[in-house]
Amino acid sequence: MNSTDIRLDITKIPKSRIDAVDFENLQFGKQHADHMMYCDFIDGEWQTPKIVPYGPMQFEPSAKVFHYGQAVFEGMKAFKDEEDKVWLFRPEQNFQRINKSSKRMAIPEFPESHFFASLEALLKLDKDWVRKGGGNSLYIRPFVIATESGVSASESDRYRFMIITCPAQAYYSKPIKVIFAQDYSRAADGGVGFAKAAGNYGAQFYPTKLAKEKGLDQIIWTDASSHEYLEEAGTMNIFFRVGDKLFTAPTNDRILDGVTRKSIIQLAKDKNVEVVVDKVSVKQIVEAAKSGELKEIFGTGTAAAIVRVEGFEHDDVYYDLPDIEEPYGTFFKKNLQDIQYNRVEDTHGWTRQVI
């Protein structure tokens, strides 16, 4: 990693909290490893990154992040192989994307050297929090927040870039039921849907709550103008298997350019599975469900890896998906995780060893 010349201020925790953690019963995102990183943007410059024990911090109540949602984030994972080596999966993708998100939210971009030097140092300090074994990982949450004090509605002149981490087991372990959005929308053309902007997520909680009240788990968002095309699921991109082909929407300014999404497209090509990256119409999928040609729907994302959809609701009709043998979802999840946990050769050069 390109991190040799970066100064970091490191304050270690006096005694690790790791012994108090029950790694068999983790609730996603609730436990934090011993340390965190923060780096302030002041007077037009990113300052020296600091690594300190994880804990609460002081903020002004008038800090702009609280009022104007000027904030972006990323999700990454560190994996430990059987030889106790620790690996990141395509971390340059997350680094590039957080800066893309930042740009759209008028946040200054973060230097690559700062990012990788501090992430590497953080993982080295907290390497025991990365656990071996299928489904285990250390979830990494880089984020940037606007910290200038003052309630005028304009971009902040101060920011804090942070990295916190959480030990994680498999996320969304059960298959999920989804609904195709017909009333609510996630993103506008010309909006911030392609960015991991904080407000994109909070805006989905209420419609998702309504879906949950109907016994469904997640929403597959459609285009805001017509609700005729299936886009993404808010925390996941979505793939549809019709016959033996996979279909997924192209990325655009409403859809997140998911790292897992693009990796699955590549893995499918490697295995000679045809992937059609084109608009996916609700009509096409409903008809395929009725005719029995719709074999699978699955979601892809860093937190979730691959999640099987067991059925969907549209126009008040619920469609069960068949329980097929050798689903693509299971196959590609294993394929992906074999690479992430360094169990097979990484022919694409996707993984980066940290320790």
Next chain:
Amino acid sequence: MNSTDIRLDITKIPKSRIDAVDFENLQFGKQHADHMMYCDFIDGEWQTPKIVPYGPMQFEPSAKVFHYGQAVFEGMKAFKDEEDKVWLFRPEQNFQRINKSSKRMAIPEFPESHFFASLEALLKLDKDWVRKGGGNSLYIRPFVIATESGVSASESDRYRFMIITCPAQAYYSKPIKVIFAQDYSRAADGGVGFAKAAGNYGAQFYPTKLAKEKGLDQIIWTDASSHEYLEEAGTMNIFFRVGDKLFTAPTNDRILDGVTRKSIIQLAKDKNVEVVVDKVSVKQIVEAAKSGELKEIFGTGTAAAIVRVEGFEHDDVYYDLPDIEEPYGTFFKKNLQDIQYNRVEDTHGWTRQVI
């Protein structure tokens, strides 16, 4: 105010900071009055509101507001009349709207009694921060933020409702130049544009920065699907005067239901000025500008009151607005402020005396 039975915990500042403030040279939103209010939502209930000296507070770095923008706010003002009485302008509108915003963002609604009791107590403590004289006011910023610690993308189970205040002079004192949006968008149908959701504001900073680089001050947003209809300006609703009629867009799920907007519509009716509340097309306004029938454009909002637009850009053409005598904008601004500062009879029952 409906506040008699509400318990408040009040901790007064040992010594007011007011003498250190230069009220002739305020920067909007940068100075805070002595006290602030906060009230936590824990275990499904809003706790006792607390009034304490304004200052920084501790938050977990994994608090959901930092990651998912689950946050809403309001803007209100307190005005002091010549007899040192302090008035609020239609505060029930702001109270109702913050709960409407909260509902859309899956945030629990705040009780009316808590809101008014604590706001009244806060203003009584900080009454010296409300200054007499035209353009002076105490800007009031109620807001709610998600405070649960944990990075899973679902609604928080803890919140903090806060009120902070800032002494204010006139905001946006100069006429502004605007651009009609053609590439970027503010809100989607079925999205959160009607709510004062934090993320709606942060999402505008980058396109606004691009507009500023072209010498323009603000963007008038158009509908995201076609960019053919003029909607609002992000921190203001917008009125167009063509001939002697005023035109403004109807509220919908993309447009904020502004308190100043609806007050101006009423004041115009009172003065027999026709207001057409209907879709306003870009084409109509550009043609009216070319023919000379477009007399004024002005923005309305709590922070800004009424702001004159001196010209607009569309399709790379800049249109100057005429410098007319007795503009509606100036007339209605005086009309509105006469009511707000208790200089005329308030025939609509809009003002509420606090002190």
